[in-house]
Amino acid sequence: xxxxxxxxxxxxxxxxxxxxLLLDIEHNLLHRLNATAGFIWSHCDTLTSPEALxxxxxxQYDVDEQIALRDVMHTLDRMRALHLLSSDSTQS
Amino acid sequence: xxPAGATAPARAIDRSLHLRVxxxxxxxxxxxxxxxGILAENFSLLRSAETGRAPDLRYFAERCVDGGIAVSRDHxxxxxxADAGDALFLVEQDLRMELQLRxxxxxxxxxxxxxxxxxxxxxxxxxxxxKSTTTWALLQHGLAYLSDEMxxxxxxxxxxxxxxxxxxxxxxxxxGYPLPPSTMDLGATLHLPAHRLPNADARDTAHPLAAIxxxxxxxxxxxxxxxxxxxxxxxxxxxxxxxLSHRHAGLEAVxxxxxxxxxxxxxxxxxxxxxxxxHGVVRRAASAHxxxxxxxxxxxxxxxxxPL
Numbered sequence: 173x174x175x176x177x178x179x180x181x182x183x184x185x186x187x188x189x190x191x192x193l194l195l196d197i198e199h200n201l202l203h204r205l206n207a208t209a210g211f212i213w214s215h216c217d218t219l220t221s222p223e224a225l226x227x228x229x230x231x232q233y234d235v236d237e238q239i240a241l242r243d244v245m246h247t248l249d250r251m252r253a254l255h256l257l258s259s260d261s262t263q264s
Numbered sequence: 265x266x267p268a269g270a271t272a273p274a275r276a277i278d279r280s281l282h283l284r285v286x287x288x289x290x291x292x293x294x295x296x297x298x299x300x301g302i303l304a305e306n307f308s309l310l311r312s313a314e315t316g317r318a319p320d321l322r323y324f325a326e327r328c329v330d331g332g333i334a335v336s337r338d339h340x341x342x343x344x345x346a347d348a349g350d351a352l353f354l355v356e357q358d359l360r361m362e363l364q365l366r367x368x369x370x371x372x373x374x375x376x377x378x379x380x381x382x383x384x385x386x387x388x389x390x391x392x393x394x395k396s397t398t399t400w401a402l403l404q405h406g407l408a409y410l411s412d413e414m415x416x417x418x419x420x421x422x423x424x425x426x427x428x429x430x431x432x433x434x435x436x437x438x439x440g441y442p443l444p445p446s447t448m449d450l451g452a453t454l455h456l457p458a459h460r461l462p463n464a465d466a467r468d469t470a471h472p473l474a475a476i477x478x479x480x481x482x483x484x485x486x487x488x489x490x491x492x493x494x495x496x497x498x499x500x501x502x503x504x505x506x507x508l509s510h511r512h513a514g515l516e517a518v519x520x521x522x523x524x525x526x527x528x529x530x531x532x533x534x535x536x537x538x539x540x541x542x543h544g545v546v547r548r549a550a551s552a553h554x555x556x557x558x559x560x561x562x563x564x565x566x567x568x569x570x571p572l
Contacts, residue, residue, distance in 0.1 A: 184512060184513055184515060186497075186512060186515035186516065186519050187519070188493050188494045188497040188518075188519045188522055188523060189492060189493035189494055189522075189523060190494075191492060191493070191494025191495075192494070193494065193497055193498055193501065193515055193518075193519070195501075195513055195515055197513065202498055202501055202502070204494050204495065204498045206494075
């Protein structure tokens with residue numbers, strides 16, 4: 173499980189409508205994030221725990237905080253696998 | 265194609281062709297009658313009458329004693345082509361690269377472009393997706409030719425310039441869209457000179473974009489399926505040739521286009537039906553004075569999307 177979360181600042185984010193593009197020049201990859209994933213990535217430097225991100229999501233979207241937390245955990249796992257988070261991000 | 269070598273040219277250069285492409289003056293010098301004819305046909309709508317002007321780019325194609333054709337630009341060797349078709353490929357490939365370097369204000373997309381009543385549409389897709397075949401077919405449906413390979417787009421004005429070299433196909437189109445006798449068969453590729461196409465728009469002006477289509481000849485669904493702006497931007501980024509020469513690595517340019525120009529996915533395996541669908545979308549866009557995209561504002565909190 174992720175503890176302190178930090179996004180990889182080498183990536184470039186661009187909002188497009190309610191989605192976002194995340195460009196990873198180092199790995200020559202372009203990721204398309206939906207609104208939820210875009211929220212998580214763009215806020216994970218200030219809301220640095222999964223619980224804080226889930227609380228933030230529940231404030232932004234019509235979703236139960238427990239369900240949001242489950243989605244946050246899943247999304248952070250995916251982002252970590254795709255090298256979208258900094259290697260400084262720690263696991264607890 | 266053979267690698268670049270130091271083979272001496274067989275005889276002096278005696279043929280020249282002057283082009284004007286995206287504001288650049290290009291001079292092609294060639295000593296081979298067949299290649300000179302192919303180059304003249306290939307670039308027919310890009311020819312310039314300003315023959316006295318100093319060129320920005322100068323290409324040489326010289327027949328070697330061993331039968332190959334040495335191609336160079338401004339005395340820099342580009343390679344030795346096995347035949348005229350390969351020599352044309354070398355010139356075109358380098359010219360496209362040089363144009364991207366000389367016009368960093370434009371976003372060059374690997375896409376075909378056509379117009380209908382002054383409004384342009386793009387056909388984008390990976391190599392072999394059917395851009396050129398669909399372009400050829402759409403010309404029979406009344407659209408006009410701008411390019412089949414590279415489309416230079418002005419991100420600010422959301423308009424596209426022509427690059428009307430010969431329409432180039434890797435395979436013959438399906439029944440219903442036969443090639444004319446003027447088609448040049450260069451072995452690996454078939455070239456239709458732009459001045460011989462049913463409709464071509466060679467004006468050196470930018471045409472406002474109306475729609476973007478992402479084509480796939482593997483799909484039999486000839487329905488234009490609307491894409492989200494995010495998906496359009498992502499697909500545009502993949503076919504952008506010089507994204508990194510733009511602000512924010514080109515993300516801003518593709519986002520600006522995608523948020524303002526509707527994008528569609530369409531299968532072209534059923535070519536006639538796909539052309540009807542594309543034509544319908546472009547016709548509606550061309551007849552509209554303004555296109556308002558987006559849905560109604562929602563007062564309630566939006567639902568959570570399942571991430572990634």
